[in-house]
Amino acid sequence: MKQLFTHNIGWKLVSLLAAFLVWWSIGNDTDLATILSAPVQFREYPKNLEISSAIVESIDIEARGPAGQLRDLRTARLSAIVDFSSVKEAGERTFTLTSKEVRLPRGVELVRTIPAQLRFTFENRTSRQLKVDVPLVGTVPDGLVVSKIEVFPPALPVTGPESRVSAARNALADPVDLSRVHADTQQQVAVYVVEPQVRFVVKPQVTVKIHVEHRH
Helix, strand or coil: CHHHHHCCHHHHHHHHHHHHHHHHHHHHHCEEEEEEEEEEEEECCCCCEEECCCCCCEEEEEEEEEHHHHHHHCCCCCCEEEECCCCCCCEEEEEECCCCCCCCCCCCEEEEEECCEEEEEEEEEEEEEEEEECCEECCCCCCEEEEEEEEECCEEEEEEEHHHHHHCCCEEECCEEHHHCCCCEEEEEEEECCCCCCEECCCCEEEEEEEEEECC
């Protein structure tokens, strides 16, 4: 029985290796298709402009090629790189995604991207001061009355796309609880702006000073 396995062992090993190579070759040469997700990146982003339209963070890429290369593609760091070098002024611009924007390894074909095009609205960047509103909750303890409330600074600078900054309402501070005030006091509170494309230029925080008097 042992001789049956060891007889012409060299040729048997060669045959086994050849069979494996044929199997491996067929498995890697099989033409397959796959769909992968890739982040969108921007090159030459214009310095004085901002995107005010919805931001597309990623796209789907349909690719076709040998099975082995597609397997490797899943571990590759794919991305769609959109070139903004032609954007010089505010307005709407459309970018078609091709193999130039999505670079795949040799032998792998780009079938399509989903979506096939990206459209952006560019606006001039602008800034303005937003008045800070401080909501008050609760009431001061019995025997006290609030005589004055001061906010420092009373307004904070924000920046962003022109239309979004113009439409932004007053900034809103975190609520101040008056029921915990027993004497003149001050506290620092965070400030929030509702418009997501508008951001603060400085730290979004103000100091609220509350002055109280004894009720006569």
